[in-house]
Amino acid sequence: MANLTNSQPTQQEIQQLIGHLNNNQLAETERQAKNLISKHANVFILHHILSLALDGQQKFTESVISYKNALKLQPNTPDLLFNLGIALTHIQQLDEAIATYKKAIQLKPDFFEAYGNLGTVLQGQGQLNAAIESYQKGLKINPQDARGYFNLGTALRDNGALSDAVNSYKKAIELFPNYTDAHNNLGETLRDLGDMDAAVKSYQNALALNPQHPNANYNMAEFLYLAKKYDAAIPYFEASQLDDWQERKLYCLYKAEKFDAFKINRDALIQTSKHTSPFLATLSTHYSINFNEPDPYNFCKNGLDFVYRKSIPELVDTNLLQALLNDINNADIAERKQGRLTNGQQSAGNLFKRHEASFQTLASLIKKEFLAYQNHFSDADCELIQSFPDELEFTSSWYVKMQQGGHLSAHIHEIGWISGAVYLAMPSANGLEGAFEYGTHGDDYPIKQLENHAKFPVKQIIPNVGDIVLFPSSLFHRTIPFNSVDKRICIAFDLKPATQNSPNKKSKNSY
Template sequence: MATSLTQEINALIQQLNHGQFERVIARARPLISQHPREFILHHLLALALDQQQAYPQAAEAYQNALNLNPKAPELWFNYAIVKTHLNDLVAAEQAYGKAIALNPQFFEAHGNLGTILQKQGRLDEAVASYQRGLRIQPQDARGHFNLGTALRDKGELQAAVQSYERAIALFPNYTDAYNNLGETWRDQGEMTHAVDCYQQALQRNPQHPAANYNMGEFLYLAKGFEEAIPYFEASQLEDWQARVLYCLYRAEKFDAFKQHRDALISQGPHTAPFIATLSTHYSINHGEADPYQFCPDGLSFVYHRSLPELAAGSPLLAELLQDIAQAEIAERKQARLTNGKQSAGNLFKRPESSFRALGEIVKREFRLYQEQFKQADCALITHFPTALEFTSSWYVKMQKGGHLDAHIHEIGWISGAVYLAMPDTEDAREGAFEYGTHGDQYPQLHDQFPTRFIKPAVGDIVLFPSSLFHRTIPFHAEAERICIAFDLKPATSSGMSSNHY
């Protein structure tokens, strides 16, 4: 290598180390034109572009470097991270595989591969990848945290608790782990443990978004509405503004509620289902037109039809019922549910083929829903999510006397359920799905809040705006009522912490 080029490269390395990424990019490109076979120039350019979050250009630069030096596991690792940012998960998975093949002890690559697999819902493979990394480096706190996230997705809540606790033992200031541990205790109904974990996170980082959000949620569920508001405001996370509105409304601070709601209305598109619920309820309560245009007439946007794949005697129906009965799926505490059980985790991300098949059918129905209401001039349809992701999916099993109190799914867009077993009742309302505009002990100034109901048959699907209240009417037959419920995720990015290396 010529002395002048060596000096140029050393200068680029110094600039990179000092964070002068634009200078590296500006100088590396003409040098590459002069010396296209010089691997280190492509590598330095890739690193600088990566740091500038210019991911498409960084991916190209990494690929050029790899063409010249395909035996560098760190290069494959960095290339995979960039491909992950570009949501090219197939290429990222392959690149992590290359890095691991070149260096089987590369525990960070095993960990990040686990994250890629987890993003695709391949939870068993993700767990195995995390565990391989931990066998190489058992003192890796992030690896234990990642494993906990996958176990929680699988519904293996106690195993997730153990993983989070191990992460904290290795890194006592691990605020994300404290927060996630609290959420996992919450999923098991252990609120004392959950709140202690949130507080541990906030002691270490008073601005931790998720821990503030979770404390706010705990307080408003305990009816400490005004106490909850500062936590939501500190979180600035996801639907925090809707949560503040909820607290004001439940505290019957109607003037403050209207002022905050109207300020949000003026800021942009009406794309928050939770705010829509609150705005509709307030408007009905006060005899006013609803100005929030997410879906002002939600009762007219309920979709109900029979799924041919779940007709009586169908193999998929039998498989779903068998997997619900026999698969090792943890349960989640559900305060609104009487004489019933609800599964934990995300059912459509589990390995059983029946759940995955049903998930694909439901995605098809989401598109049919969108098509049915395509002429509607409201944000529910005009801003319908382009990528169909499930915020969550779970089964609910009820026995005689079972019912579910009126509620909404605050973080959904479209919610729904598929019915696998229904009690045979003489009363058309018993066991029915009721939907309307009131619930959750919202303050009522009168009782003129409309409701409707559907009595689903086995194999039916019901889809509805997540802004609608809904409940299961109690039934008294000696039979089970089984459904799989789900939420379509809004087209917004999550503010929750990443589990990448």
């Protein structure tokens, strides 16, 4: 009987297998490789070729097994470890992917691609400082890596280092002038810095390179509708097909007071989608009140009844409160320009992706309150609760510091599910000064007749230090101006269902 462990395939069989792989005949490559492995179990190249064929078919769970079988035969193969790290990332085994990339780097210290991919996984886990360090190490090895500068820019931006992110994106473009994603992301970061002229130029550069670029079209549309050029914005939203582009189109129609077109498009969208868009809920509720019609959208029809307030004991006169205030005042976090904010500052980046222990602790406390929120309203017959996500992610989190005369005009958080704020410092109360106000009207939405204004109810909460307020992201909300010399400091956030990147979602990194 033949010894399957030590027997070898013929050179012709191996060459035939390689030919199938090179010709992208992946299913046939997989079939023949498995057949040969059944006869020659310990031949490294067979496992390697099988791994590549499985990867090419996006059979990542199987390819992980195959790569590991190959590595049992040749454990110190950096390129194989690199490919294994990619496959592990695809199946969300991120801790193992990190360890695998680190082993590849240990074996091959100049492996700049492994540093880049390691940085991407670390960034996805919120380890921004470690991700930045990994990107920088890769770029030190290969300073001509445009993709490395792009990825570094995304991490710096997440970390609130906007000016450094701008420089990193510019370096990527210098190395690769046709880097469309870098032009677009540069525009987004310049927008965050408040330089809209330069931001628009970057979007235009991206669209000149690729007129169909989803993100650049979306960002151009967003600029145009903020400039109240609603008709001009719609074609860009339609070209983007990105995220909430249909709701944004409805917004443009409504703000342009094209009510008939709005209703036709709203009703069509409602019929073809689940009632899980807070933005569409805002628009549909406003239209229904405006025109005295029943609201057909059941995300959360009576949003004012779903506002939740509670004191977090861990924040009342505690070390955590002092640590949060200290990190807000002293951490190196850039400011983000916010046109709705008067006499105040808003942080850039995503606080809950930063490394400071205070922000990480607060994020954990807030997630517990989200579960309490869900339990509190568990009997509600609306998609806000019935489709409440099992896994949650902070799409954004930022601090807002206001001085005397500070206020924030009425707005919604279009990309949230549940929005909220935790209050760390409050000014001395004088009536409703400094209060949190919420309702169904804001953002200069058109009102059909002046007397209809009274139909849009509002309520107020005067928070105490340590309070958390949670509310459906579909509600308008604002801060009422205050005259006290005391500061008003809160950390605000949006939380929504966890999602994976897909072709119609904004992606962050290049691989």
